[in-house]
Amino acid sequence: MTRRVLLADDEAGIRTVVGLQLQRRGWEVLTVSDGEAALAAARTGDYDVLVLDQRMPGLTGLEVAQALATEVPVIVYSAYLDDELHRQARELGCHTSTKTDITALLDRIEQLTAT
Amino acid sequence: MKSSSGVAPVGEEQRLAAVRRYDILDTPPDGAFDRVTALAARVCQVPISTITIVDEDRIWFKSALGLDGVSQIDREPGLCASAIMQQTPYLVSDAAIDPRTLDNPLVCGELGLRFYAAVPLRTGDGHNLGTLNVIDCEPRDLPDEQLAMLEDLAAIVMDELELRLSAKRDVELESLRAAAAFRDTVVAGISHEMRTPLAVLNGLVDLFGADSQDGAADELREVFRRQVRYLNHQVEQFLDYTHLEHGELPGLQIEPSPLAPVVEEAADLHRDRGRVEVEVVDDPPPVLIDARQTLHVLSELVSNAVRFGPSDEPVRIRITGDSDEGTVRVEVADRGPGIPAQALPHLFERYYRSPDSTGTGLGLFVANALADAQGARIEAASTPGDGSRFTLVLPAADGDRR
Numbered sequence: 001m002t003r004r005v006l007l008a009d010d011e012a013g014i015r016t017v018v019g020l021q022l023q024r025r026g027w028e029v030l031t032v033s034d035g036e037a038a039l040a041a042a043r044t045g046d047y048d049v050l051v052l053d054q055r056m057p058g059l060t061g062l063e064v065a066q067a068l069a070t071e072v073p074v075i076v077y078s079a080y081l082d083d084e085l086h087r088q089a090r091e092l093g094c095h096t097s098t099k100t101d102i103t104a105l106l107d108r109i110e111q112l113t114a115t
Numbered sequence: 116m117k118s119s120s121g122v123a124p125v126g127e128e129q130r131l132a133a134v135r136r137y138d139i140l141d142t143p144p145d146g147a148f149d150r151v152t153a154l155a156a157r158v159c160q161v162p163i164s165t166i167t168i169v170d171e172d173r174i175w176f177k178s179a180l181g182l183d184g185v186s187q188i189d190r191e192p193g194l195c196a197s198a199i200m201q202q203t204p205y206l207v208s209d210a211a212i213d214p215r216t217l218d219n220p221l222v223c224g225e226l227g228l229r230f231y232a233a234v235p236l237r238t239g240d241g242h243n244l245g246t247l248n249v250i251d252c253e254p255r256d257l258p259d260e261q262l263a264m265l266e267d268l269a270a271i272v273m274d275e276l277e278l279r280l281s282a283k284r285d286v287e288l289e290s291l292r293a294a295a296a297f298r299d300t301v302v303a304g305i306s307h308e309m310r311t312p313l314a315v316l317n318g319l320v321d322l323f324g325a326d327s328q329d330g331a332a333d334e335l336r337e338v339f340r341r342q343v344r345y346l347n348h349q350v351e352q353f354l355d356y357t358h359l360e361h362g363e364l365p366g367l368q369i370e371p372s373p374l375a376p377v378v379e380e381a382a383d384l385h386r387d388r389g390r391v392e393v394e395v396v397d398d399p400p401p402v403l404i405d406a407r408q409t410l411h412v413l414s415e416l417v418s419n420a421v422r423f424g425p426s427d428e429p430v431r432i433r434i435t436g437d438s439d440e441g442t443v444r445v446e447v448a449d450r451g452p453g454i455p456a457q458a459l460p461h462l463f464e465r466y467y468r469s470p471d472s473t474g475t476g477l478g479l480f481v482a483n484a485l486a487d488a489q490g491a492r493i494e495a496a497s498t499p500g501d502g503s504r505f506t507l508v509l510p511a512a513d514g515d516r517r
Binding site: 083 | 311312318322347
């Protein structure tokens, strides 16, 4: 069964590279470029994992996660990971990763969805 | 007390440093000081009163009531130079018959000075900067009450100088702080702006690599990959610098890790700039480290070795376990000019740089702080003329594994 990931990032470069890398690893990838679109897509589709940039126009990654309150694993990632972001993510039951190391982000996705 | 010319009195160097610190010499005339001399002259009923600062070779007048147009005189005949040598007021009732002054040119010359009373301007740390004095061309005495007032006025002069010094320091500190804050904002801003594009480039290189059949393309991709990783690493280091400069340690994730890949990565980061050889001796145990920060530390050591070593001799890195100590040692050795023995103890000090270095003076300081935060240490050894050896000593994850 093909695994499905929703990837939300306002930077096209990140969407392309992370999207392609995930496709190579056998994922079906849907990409969106802002928080509102992420919320809409997550509500209408089935995904194995949601991968959300924290800093996006409209809604932040954490705000999307909060609005969804989903059982699906959510990874909020950022170039500005700090203790505060870790804490907020933990409170919402989200996972965190860094935006500055794409390999680490990919590993995190695999690790959280390993069955 | 008379000092022969050319021989500086004891403590004179420190006293002159104090004079410089107040930064008062050659400043323009100033109402606050002129009012003090006017008051001193009136209280003591004399025509002349001056506030003097005794410089290395001159006596400079901050205020000179009754001495029109005189802004400084040579130090040698000046009575103030003698007055500052003692901690009590210096009084000469009749200079023409006083053995200390009778052959002084100010006394027997045109001015015809006869009466001189000076109270030293004494700093909190005990240096006499100069004097507040009153002068007359008639002999006279100074009643105790007038002397007491003169001493109070001298204290006011000193208070004024202190006030100015602290105001000046506040301004300097404020501008230093503003400059540092601006620099941090710029560095952090630039670094953050660079991080995401660099991450994208990093990810792109991996995508290109996957199914290439072309040897030349593979080689180009490797150069690209190393350069991007190096740039990425430098940006991360810049951010760490700004944090560590403020004494903030990055959050550490210390866990058992194999060391060789981290060392390989550190070596690889610098291979476009010089040859780096890594030797692993006897399969050392894993270490308890934060891999990212250890990479930063090692990269700093390798970077220095590549920079200072000769281009025809490789930098040699050697990893060895020390089971007795429960540590793993990473030696980074170059065959460069070495480090002078007197510089060795200072290498890890903040902003310390070798005289011919163009660095920031932060590299080794930061590396050492990062090593220290992980319970590791850096040892430095050097034989001048035969290179330097820096050793990062890391705690083994399992001391008795071997």
